[in-house]
Amino acid sequence: MRVIADRRRCVGAGQCSLVLPEIFDSDDEGLVLVTGEVTEAHNVGLRHAVRICPVGALSLRPDPSPGSGTPQAAGR
Template sequence: MRVSTDRDRCVGSGQCALLSPEVFDQDADGLVVVLRESPAEELRGEVLQAVDLCPSRTIRVHD
């Protein structure tokens, strides 16, 4: 699994960082930062939940 984001579309809701803090964070402007582009498989569930709950649909998971 590989995770990517489009920071230009991010609205800074922070759902991703709350749901999967090992994979996502927010910068000083509140925009998404990917901490682990290739997270461990056991994090898949929380990453997919972050994808589903992202209001701007900026997170992508590539298998």
């Protein structure tokens, strides 16, 4: 599972980093950063974070196939 954080949508509400501080952080502007390594143990917390983000800035994707080179975060 990968988490995609759309920083263009993020309004810096900080809900995601309250749920999973080991995965989410914020930059100097308060916008989301994905800083931690996502493991299977985070699946429940990630789904919760996606649900409670007030602007729908977070989404989940299956792990990419090897060599696909898909980025983990979108936006600025």
